[in-house]
Amino acid sequence: MFTLSAGLLTLGARVMARLPLVPQQGLRQRSDLPVRAVHPDRVHLDATKEAARAGYLALRQSGGAVHVRLGPVDGRPTPTTVSRPLLASDTAEQLTVEKAGVNGFFWAGSPQTAHGLETEEVEVDSPVGHMPAWLVRPDAAQGAAPGREDTWAILIHGHGSTRGEALRVIPLLHRLGLTSLAITYRNDTGAPASADSMHHLGVAEWEDTEAAIEFALARGARRVVLVGWSMGGSIALRTSVRSAHRDLITAVVLDSPAVDWRDILIYHATALKAPRQMRRLAMWMMTSRVGARMVRLHEPLALHEMTPEFYAAHLTHPTLLFHALDDSTVPPGPSRRLAALRGDLVEFVPFEGASHTREWNRDPARFEWLLADHLVRVLDLDEDVSSWQLPVRDPAAAPLAESIGLRL
Known part of the structure; x- marks a missing residue:
């Protein structure tokens, strides 16, 4: 049991240490926001934390074949949805009633x-x-x-x-x-x-x-x-x-x-309810020469700097x-x-x-x-x-002739 517990602790610490180190391109491109209705001048979305947050938002579908820019929340059509004005469509293909990805960059392309x-x-x-x-x-x-x-x-x-x-x-x-x-x-x-x-x-x-x-x-x-x-x-x-x-x-x-980075890593490990010993072992793996080999780092991280x-x-x-x-x-x-x-x-x-x-x-x-x-x-x-008139580029500016919905 001791050997099994030690093995599980080490495995968990290794996974925890590697999570922030493995490149994750497209981390924020998941299509997980349901679109409930699309009108010529507005879009209705599930009232998720992201969709209901104040400010501007852009949505993508079909890998960027669809890209629209939305204004701040202006209503609640139902108790579970929010309405946002449709400012501009940057692609010929239009938004449809299905899940969309949030583009926090707001603008797309180059x-x-x-x-x-x-x-x-x-x-x-x-x-x-x-x-x-x-x-x-x-x-x-x-x-x-x-x-x-x-x-x-x-x-x-x-x-x-x-x-x-x-x-x-x-x-x-x-x-x-x-x-x-x-x-x-x-x-x-x-x-x-x-x-x-x-x-x-x-x-x-x-x-x-x-x-x-x-x-x-x-x-x-x-x-x-x-x-x-x-x-x-x-x-x-x-x-x-x-x-x-x-x-x-x-x-x-x-x-x-x-x-x-120590604060960030401990914050997320605590949110995952990782045991203190696992958190300490994961940090050791990231910052020591021997531990670095266990997570396949070429060299330990100088997090103290x-x-x-x-x-x-x-x-x-x-x-x-x-x-x-x-x-x-x-x-x-x-x-x-x-x-x-x-x-x-x-x-x-x-x-x-x-x-x-x-x-x-x-x-x-x-x-x-x-x-x-x-x-x-x-x-x-x-x-x-x-x-000055700010922002310099109006969030509702008409799309340009070359506009695309891709995140490059």
Whole structure:
């Protein structure tokens, strides 16, 4: 019985340790939201937590052959459904009464197909190979402020996500006159794998962001802004404290960032009611050289270097930190802690009623005003953001001729 219990404990700990490390592309693309009625001007959905949440929402069906953008909840047709206005259909095929997937990125496709911004498909040479990326240069003919193209924003998506996560902020960055580079990193779909084909939670992925900075510098960049969502926020933080080009990083913007991986892992293990011994064993497997071999990691994870205290001691860049208070994926506590430790550098912006990395969706105008105001101050830009019509790209904008429903 002792041997059996020890074996089960070890097996459970190994599964727990591997869960956040195995790449999971399309993690948020499940079709699990029932559509109950489709009208020319509105859609009725089951009143799930996601469907009933305030803010904007997009739905996909048939793998992206159908993509629609919906406005905030405007009614309850029945006790179990909510109504949302149908703002736009980005595909010829229309939404039907069946289950749909939620696209939290709201926009689909590329900056070219979603926003009409000229987009170059480029490759960043990282230590593990060529990483595909989107390069969007500011165009004064499309409303971009001139003379700022040498400030580059490096945009880093989250765990199980794609570079499409950046589609919500690219129009604003373009309007400010910044060059945007939305990158991929090791183990992404279409990108090379690491030696162990496992996520390292930012411990190793920051090297791909460093390669993106060097790509930007080779093409005329003089200042860099790091923008990261979720695990991308963790990658941005690690890059900001380890980069050889720290003096050129002018600002950091974080959206629901993974500031403390130990806290995140313990939070989810506790939610699963995992025994304390199993949690401790899983953490040992991730952080020790012997344990790393048991979960097939090429090297142990330096999670002790990914905490609010560590970043507080090493952070030198002005940082805008958004965090959804309803975040059940990455709890906001460590973000709040980092801001408390470094109030001189970190501006913490909590968003009520938003889920993980959905602050823009909750209130696009407020999100973009805060982001634009921060960048104008930190980058010393000659802009009066208060006179702008925000969000820069209207959520109800008509689809472009090339619009698609795919998450690329």
